[in-house]
Amino acid sequence: MTELFPVIAIILILFVFLGFGVWIGIALLGTGVATVLLYSDMNFGPAMATTVWSSLSSWSLTSLPLFIWMGEILFRSNLSVSLFEGLSPILRRLPGGLLHVNIAGCSAFAAISGSSAATLATVGKMTIPQLKAHGYPESLSLGTLAGASTLGLLIPPSINMIVYGVVVDESIGRLFIAGVIPGLVLSLLFAGYVFAWGMLSQQGRAMREQSVSMREIGYGIIKIMPVVLLIGGITGSIFFGFAVPTEAAALGVVGALVVSAFQKTLTKDTFIKSLLGAVATTSMVMLLLVGSSFLNFGMSLSGLPGLLADWIGSFNLSPLGLLVCLTLLYLVLGMFLDGFSMILLTMVVVEPMVRDAGIDLIWFGVFMVMVGEMALITPPIGFNLFMIQAITGKDIGFVARAALPMFLLMFLCLVLLIAFPQMALWLPEYMNR
Amino acid sequence: MLEKIDTGLNTIYRLCGYLSALCLALICPMVLANIIGRWMGVFVPGTNEIGGYLMASAGTLGLAYTFGLNGHIRVSMLVDRLGPSLRKPVEILSLVVAIALVGFLSRNLIDMVLLSYDYQDRSSGTDNMLIWIPQIPMVLGFVVFSISIIHVIVASLFAGRTVFVQRDTI
Numbered sequence: 001m002t003e004l005f006p007v008i009a010i011i012l013i014l015f016v017f018l019g020f021g022v023w024i025g026i027a028l029l030g031t032g033v034a035t036v037l038l039y040s041d042m043n044f045g046p047a048m049a050t051t052v053w054s055s056l057s058s059w060s061l062t063s064l065p066l067f068i069w070m071g072e073i074l075f076r077s078n079l080s081v082s083l084f085e086g087l088s089p090i091l092r093r094l095p096g097g098l099l100h101v102n103i104a105g106c107s108a109f110a111a112i113s114g115s116s117a118a119t120l121a122t123v124g125k126m127t128i129p130q131l132k133a134h135g136y137p138e139s140l141s142l143g144t145l146a147g148a149s150t151l152g153l154l155i156p157p158s159i160n161m162i163v164y165g166v167v168v169d170e171s172i173g174r175l176f177i178a179g180v181i182p183g184l185v186l187s188l189l190f191a192g193y194v195f196a197w198g199m200l201s202q203q204g205r206a207m208r209e210q211s212v213s214m215r216e217i218g219y220g221i222i223k224i225m226p227v228v229l230l231i232g233g234i235t236g237s238i239f240f241g242f243a244v245p246t247e248a249a250a251l252g253v254v255g256a257l258v259v260s261a262f263q264k265t266l267t268k269d270t271f272i273k274s275l276l277g278a279v280a281t282t283s284m285v286m287l288l289l290v291g292s293s294f295l296n297f298g299m300s301l302s303g304l305p306g307l308l309a310d311w312i313g314s315f316n317l318s319p320l321g322l323l324v325c326l327t328l329l330y331l332v333l334g335m336f337l338d339g340f341s342m343i344l345l346t347m348v349v350v351e352p353m354v355r356d357a358g359i360d361l362i363w364f365g366v367f368m369v370m371v372g373e374m375a376l377i378t379p380p381i382g383f384n385l386f387m388i389q390a391i392t393g394k395d396i397g398f399v400a401r402a403a404l405p406m407f408l409l410m411f412l413c414l415v416l417l418i419a420f421p422q423m424a425l426w427l428p429e430y431m432n433r
Numbered sequence: 434m435l436e437k438i439d440t441g442l443n444t445i446y447r448l449c450g451y452l453s454a455l456c457l458a459l460i461c462p463m464v465l466a467n468i469i470g471r472w473m474g475v476f477v478p479g480t481n482e483i484g485g486y487l488m489a490s491a492g493t494l495g496l497a498y499t500f501g502l503n504g505h506i507r508v509s510m511l512v513d514r515l516g517p518s519l520r521k522p523v524e525i526l527s528l529v530v531a532i533a534l535v536g537f538l539s540r541n542l543i544d545m546v547l548l549s550y551d552y553q554d555r556s557s558g559t560d561n562m563l564i565w566i567p568q569i570p571m572v573l574g575f576v577v578f579s580i581s582i583i584h585v586i587v588a589s590l591f592a593g594r595t596v597f598v599q600r601d602t603i
Contacts, residue, residue: 021512022527023505029534045541052538053545053568056489059481062464065457065491243468246484250464275454276498279491282457283499284506286492290538336508 004311006038007304014345024341028291035298048294055293056286059246061166064285066249067157069278070230071113073256076274077265079227080109080122086223089216092209095198096191098134102127102141103148103190107183108227110152114159115281116376119149120387128392135207139402140197142392146384146399147190147406150373153339154183156235157249160339160372163285164365167292167347172245173238175365177431178424180235182366182417189409226259241432285340292344299348309352319357323418326350327371334375338383342372366424367417374410377403442584443501449577450498456491456570460484479560486567493574497581525589532582539575546572 013034017027036044083105091100105127110119124145131141153160156176165172198204234252237243243251260266299305312322333342354364376384379400388399417423463484470477499505512523548554549565556562 017530018508019511020523020527020530021507021509022530023507025505026531026534027507029538030530033534045537046545048538049541049545052542053489053571056492056571057485057567058488059485062460062484062488065488066460066464069457069461246464247468250461250468253461254465272454275458276450278457279450279453279495280499280502280504282492283453283495284504287496287499287505289492336510338506341506 003307006302007308009038010035010304018336023287024337024345025287025289025291028288028295028345030291032291032295032298035295035302035304039298039302047297051293051297052290055289058166060172061162061289063157063172063246063249064159064162064166065278065282066246066253067114067159067162068281069274070157070249070252070256071115071118072274072277072281073253073260073266073270074230075113075118075122075277076270077256077260078263079112079259080105080126082223082263083108083227084123084126086220086225089212089220090224093212094195095204096194097136097198097207097209098127098131099136099140099144099194099197100191102131102144103187103194106145106148107151107155107187108224108231110149111155111157111183111231112152112227114153114157116149116153116373116384117387119152120145120384120391124149124388124391134209137203138394139398140194142388142394142399143402143404143406144190144194146377146382146388146403147410148187150376150384150410151183151186151190153373154179154186154366154369155231156180156238157245157252158369159285160343160369161365162245163289163340164343164347164368166289167343168351168361168365170361170365174362174428174431176235176245177239177428178362178366179369181423181427182370182413185416185423186370186410186413189413190406193405193409226255226262230255230259239427239431288340288344292348296348305349305352308349309356312353313356317357319359320418322353322357323359323367327414330368330371331375331378334372334378335381339369339372339376342375343368360421360425362428363417363421363424367414370410370414370417374407374414377407377410379404379407439584439588442580445577446497446501446581449494449574452570453491453493453495453498453574456487456494460487460491463487479558479562482556482558482560482562483567486562490567490570490574493571493578496574496578500578500581500585521589525586528582528586528589532579532586535575535582536579539572539579542568542572542575 010031014027014031017030018024022030036042084101087101087105088098091104092098094100106119106123109123110116113119127145128141132138156179158176158179161175161179162172165175198207230252233255234248237248237251238245257266260270317325330342333346337345354361376382379385380396382403385396385399385403389396463480466477467480512520515523546565546568549568554564556564
């Protein structure tokens with residue numbers, strides 16, 4: 001037990017840094033320095049420099065800025081509008097009507113833009129007034145918006161998966177493919193909930209959208225084609241082994257530029273703005289990576305992660321017990337950290353524990369991204385709830401209650417993922433490599 | 434005079450941001466060259482390594498630019514609750530922590546480049562490049578980032594400018 005005192009000291013140091021508002025990447029760097037100082041008297045400056053250089057100049061990381069750039073280009077196109085115009089004739093006759101459009105559109109847009117905040121800001125602003133005008137209950141439109149905007153993070157391309165893959169050194173392609181089925185199951189759960197509302201509740205039964213002609217459906221399919229082709233092309237090329245994620249990302253950028261050119265939104269101005277937007281997000285993640293790479297170095301020098309894993313092992317927790325503990329930990333951390341920071345901050349110590357427990361690291365990546373999504377809409381202080389509050393001006397209590405059913409459905413999906421690990425692991429088995 | 438330095442520095446951050454954007458954009462043709470080369474059965478040497486160098490350059494040259502946009506994430510939950518009289522010293526304290534660490538890192542990165550230059554180290558990959566060349570933009574990125582942190586400290590201490598309020602996480 002006494003050998004765990006340094007662990008407590010290091011966690012305390014980290015929390016003091018974070019609490020004082022030190023930028024998270026720099027706080028990780030400082031904690032790394034503290035760890036090295038505690039465990040050795042080496043002159044760690046040169047090691048810090050080489051660690052940072054080798055972790056940043058990594059080819060497998062290059063998919064990250066490319067996918068971010070692709071999202072930035074599409075974010076500035078009219079894609080969100082055409083996505084909704086296209087989905088509406090296809091889905092609106094289902095019980096639950098336009099709410100399905102909200103779910104499908106938000107998940108698709110979140111998947112390609114890689115940011116649930118951007119999805120809420122663009123798509124949410126567009127759909128909330130429309131759904132209100134059609135008379136849908138606000139709790140349902142806000143709830144589905146909250147849920148679906150985080151769901152997209154599971155569907156490729158997922159920036160969180162790239163960060164996770166780089167940190168634990170697992171194949172990013174396999175992680176992408178592993179997220180597909182859980183993402184689809186989750187979206188079906190959301191859609192099923194809305195469907196049930198449309199079938200069973202009096203209000204829902206009363207809501208039926210006007211009928212559509214085949215012609216309209218045909219136009220709808222053409223309108224959603226760019227999104228389908230982008231997501232399908234990226235996922236498919238990785239699945240069938242035509243391209244590794246970085247290559248799929250480069251082709252995705254080309255595709256996004258073509259879409260934007262067709263929609264006549266590709267100007268010199270939007271091109272430069274999309275690049276600068278990508279620079280800001282990339283540098284933000286880079287600073288986190290700088291800190292976590294040196295913290296990793298310090299941790300492996302100290303041998304603490306192994307010690308901690310042994311200590312956890314001494315409780316003889318079942319893998320399930322460990323997962324329950326980690327879920328709780330991540331939901332708490334998710335209250336004040338974003339997905340990237342959460343992955344980079346915890347994986348240093350969590351990775352050996354998870355490996356010791358015999359849990360597949362690809363599966364754990366899906367688990368981690370899903371819990372990170374749940375944290376975004378955890379009542380009462382999930383980040384997306386505040387975003388929706390800011391957009392709609394509704395009271396946070398109302399937003400939290402609206403999102404609660406979606407949170408519970410995500411929890412159900414997490415239980416399913418734990419009960420049936422094949423949900424994540426089945427599809428990667430069939431990948432062509 | 435002081436204002437001139439202020440605008441001058443801001444121009445430098447923006448220029449580095451543009452450089453970072455250029456590096457980021459160049460990653461794309463680098464990867465495409467690799468794909469096309471593979472289709473045509475030609476091996477294009479060094480594309481992977483150069484992609485990595487562009488990655489490091491893009492990520493670090495944009496650090497100061499992103500800092501100016503309040504783009505680096507932090508936990509602002511506690512700091513936001515502080516009154517103005519307490520908030521300023523706490524903000525400056527975290528800036529001092531930041532400059533101590535980033536400054537230390539920058540100094541060691543400079544040493545690393547000088548060493549690579551002295552020994553004329555080459556990359557072990559297929560690009561066989563002198564390694565100090567791609568290391569320069571990364572070092573420049575960190576040095577400019579350090580300068581921008583000092584800039585904010587000085588501005589908030591002496592120019593009485595409000596210490597900037599960070600946007601929230603994500």
